[in-house]
Amino acid sequence: MTSSPPDGRIVVHELTKVFHGNVRAVDRLSFTVEPGSVTGFLGPNGAGKTTTLRMVLGLVHPTGGGATIGGRQYRQIPNPLTVVGASLESSSFHPARTARNHLRVQCIVAGLPERRADEVLDMVGLHDAARRKVRGYSLGMRQRLGLAAALLGDPWVLILDEPANGLDPDGIRWLRGLFRHLAGEGRTVLVSSHQLGEVQEVADRVVILDRGRLVSSGSIAELTAGTEVVRVRSPHTDRLAQVLTQAGIPAVADGPGVLQVRGSTPAHVGHLAFTAGVELHELAAQGFDLEDLFFSLTGSAYGGQHAAPPGADPRAFPPVGGAA
Amino acid sequence: MIRLVRAEFLKVRTTQTWFWLLLAAMAVSALFVIGPFAAGDVRTGSDLAQVFSAASTAYIVVFVLGALGVTGEIRHQTITATVLATPSRWAVVTGKMITYAVLGVAYALACLIVQLAIAVPWAAADGMSVRWGQDDIPRALGGVFLVLALFGIVGLGIGALLRNQMVAVPVGIIFLLVLQGIIAVIPKVKVVYPYLPGGAVDSILPIRTGRGFDVHLLPFAGGVIVLLLWAFVPAVLGAAVTLNRDIT
Numbered sequence: 134m135t136s137s138p139p140d141g142r143i144v145v146h147e148l149t150k151v152f153h154g155n156v157r158a159v160d161r162l163s164f165t166v167e168p169g170s171v172t173g174f175l176g177p178n179g180a181g182k183t184t185t186l187r188m189v190l191g192l193v194h195p196t197g198g199g200a201t202i203g204g205r206q207y208r209q210i211p212n213p214l215t216v217v218g219a220s221l222e223s224s225s226f227h228p229a230r231t232a233r234n235h236l237r238v239q240c241i242v243a244g245l246p247e248r249r250a251d252e253v254l255d256m257v258g259l260h261d262a263a264r265r266k267v268r269g270y271s272l273g274m275r276q277r278l279g280l281a282a283a284l285l286g287d288p289w290v291l292i293l294d295e296p297a298n299g300l301d302p303d304g305i306r307w308l309r310g311l312f313r314h315l316a317g318e319g320r321t322v323l324v325s326s327h328q329l330g331e332v333q334e335v336a337d338r339v340v341i342l343d344r345g346r347l348v349s350s351g352s353i354a355e356l357t358a359g360t361e362v363v364r365v366r367s368p369h370t371d372r373l374a375q376v377l378t379q380a381g382i383p384a385v386a387d388g389p390g391v392l393q394v395r396g397s398t399p400a401h402v403g404h405l406a407f408t409a410g411v412e413l414h415e416l417a418a419q420g421f422d423l424e425d426l427f428f429s430l431t432g433s434a435y436g437g438q439h440a441a442p443p444g445a446d447p448r449a450f451p452p453v454g455g456a457a
Numbered sequence: 458m459i460r461l462v463r464a465e466f467l468k469v470r471t472t473q474t475w476f477w478l479l480l481a482a483m484a485v486s487a488l489f490v491i492g493p494f495a496a497g498d499v500r501t502g503s504d505l506a507q508v509f510s511a512a513s514t515a516y517i518v519v520f521v522l523g524a525l526g527v528t529g530e531i532r533h534q535t536i537t538a539t540v541l542a543t544p545s546r547w548a549v550v551t552g553k554m555i556t557y558a559v560l561g562v563a564y565a566l567a568c569l570i571v572q573l574a575i576a577v578p579w580a581a582a583d584g585m586s587v588r589w590g591q592d593d594i595p596r597a598l599g600g601v602f603l604v605l606a607l608f609g610i611v612g613l614g615i616g617a618l619l620r621n622q623m624v625a626v627p628v629g630i631i632f633l634l635v636l637q638g639i640i641a642v643i644p645k646v647k648v649v650y651p652y653l654p655g656g657a658v659d660s661i662l663p664i665r666t667g668r669g670f671d672v673h674l675l676p677f678a679g680g681v682i683v684l685l686l687w688a689f690v691p692a693v694l695g696a697a698v699t700l701n702r703d704i705t
């Protein structure tokens with residue numbers, strides 16, 4: 134590689150998109166994506182993730198604001214496939230063309246040797262299907278082909294819309310390793326996802342979007358500082374809650390005989406219980422949960438497992454955001 | 458630009474559409490030659506020029522090829538990959554125009570081979586002594602190249618403007634095959650016919666106008682200019698307006 138790696142910082146500034154019919158899909162959105170890290174791009178359905186990524190890639194014209202990659206708009210980047218690799222949610226291929234031929238076309242445009250098509254197909258595990266028409270591909274295979282296309286030009290910036298969609302567990306594990314590896318080389322990896330658990334496994338940073346607006350962005354460590362949850366089980370939860378509240382630590386009941394304590398540590402909670410003489414049956418730090426952070430920030434019902442907000446019809450799908 | 462044109466050729470080659478359309482173009486050419494010969498209508502070199510001119514009706518097939526070159530990308534959303542690789546819509550359209558003009562010439566060559574392969578032995582068998590350098594025969598044969606090369610671009614432009622494959626292809630075919638012929642015979646309205654693609658083709662090729670057809674065609678050069686406009690105006694408008702739309 135070159136001695137000084139190219140600048141792969143993505144800067145989104147006041148980006149706005151109003152679609153016909155006054156749908157404010159993206160609303161004065163600003164954030165930065167740092168090289169050398171994996172950034173998760175999160176938001177409920179219709180939050181504007183795909184629209185944002187398409188604007189960053191010059192496919193959709195912003196109504197206002199702009200986005201640059203390494204200081205340049207996508208359209209200004211000479212031979213962009215060798216700088217930015219992208220795979221979009223609805224990236225589609227001609228059904229009658231083979232995967233290999235699709236990639237060969239891109240190789241020719243980008244001035245890459247055609248063997249590069251075979252290399253990336255091997256990387257994503259499509260070696261055996263390379264000469265089959267895309268018509269017969271499964272969802273996961275198309276997703277892999279989209280990834281192969283993104284990796285084709287060995288780009289310094291990867292922008293992927295829901296890349297884990299349709300992938301099997303092996304594929305997801307492979308993808309995770311790939312992201313880590315690429316970020317470790319100093320590349321920029323921006324991945325939108327619905328699967329918060331997946332993102333939590335792999336991302337260093339997150340950008341959270343809701344109804345077109347930025348809700349939060351930063352490193353996961355920063356965002357979750359002070360949000361650790363301690364789970365305590367005790368035959369005397371009332372007394373314990375009182376003790377904790379007096380110490381300025383909020384505690385909420387989580388089922389009979391169980392308390393969830395935020396903003397503290399097991400040691401501190403244990404110490405308070407001990408000095409107050411409250412018997413404990415369990416004391417555990419609960420791993421930070423991106424889902425919890427997400428819900429607390431967007432106030433939106435997101436996944437199936439999460440409890441519905443009070444009064445919500447549990448049979449109904451949560452509404453999609455994004456409407457003006 | 459050379460890369461873009463090579464990539465466009467690979468796109469065409471890696472689906473089978475070009476093959477079926479080439480067969481269709483060759484079949485059209487063959488029919489337009491076999492018909493008059495079988496009817497005994499071909500007696501002079503000038504008749505032969507008529508036959509070759511009529512066989513250029515294969516331009517409709519080249520139009521479809523060009524229209525599919527744009528609308529297919531929109532339909533299958535391969536336009537996303539195309540524009541990610543080449544963000545300049547102008548470059549994309551220019552690359553396609555060069556490619557489809559060359560394809561039109563290639564189709565013209567295949568059609569001419571078919572026409573000559575049928576006409577030459579048949580004329581000899583009928584005892585005709587054909588002077589190939591005269592009687593407008595060179596103009597008929599050369600005109601086919603020009604017409605087919607430009608109709609590839611006409612198809613691209615109309616495809617870019619109409620976007621929808623299921624609209625552009627049938628509308629184009631019906632207009633070229635049926636509506637133009639009707640316009641040419643309606644009193645008053647027929648004055649526009651020389652400026653339609655078919656009217657331009659009639660000016661370029663040595664076509665003898667038949668009974669009931671009294672439209673005053675443009676001279677050869679005028680026909681070329683009109684067809685050039687039909688090729689480039691929709692393509693440029695399509696690039697400017699349609700291709701600059703959001704790709705979602």
Ligand SMILES: Nc1ncnc2c1ncn2[C@@H]1O[C@H](COP(=O)(O)OP(=O)(O)OP(=O)(O)O)[C@@H](O)[C@H]1O
Nearest residue numbers: 152156158177178179180181182183184455456705
């Ligand atoms: N071409 C379009 N025309 C009109 N509205 C659109 C268009 N594309 C997207 N929208 C609207 O913009 C909003 C954001 O959509 P977008 O696809 O960016 O959301 P998303 O975050 O990617 O959602 P998902 O998680 O479901 O993929 C939605 O309200 C959507 O209906």
Ligand SMILES: [Mg+2]
Nearest residue numbers: 182183184222
């Ligand atoms: Mg999306």
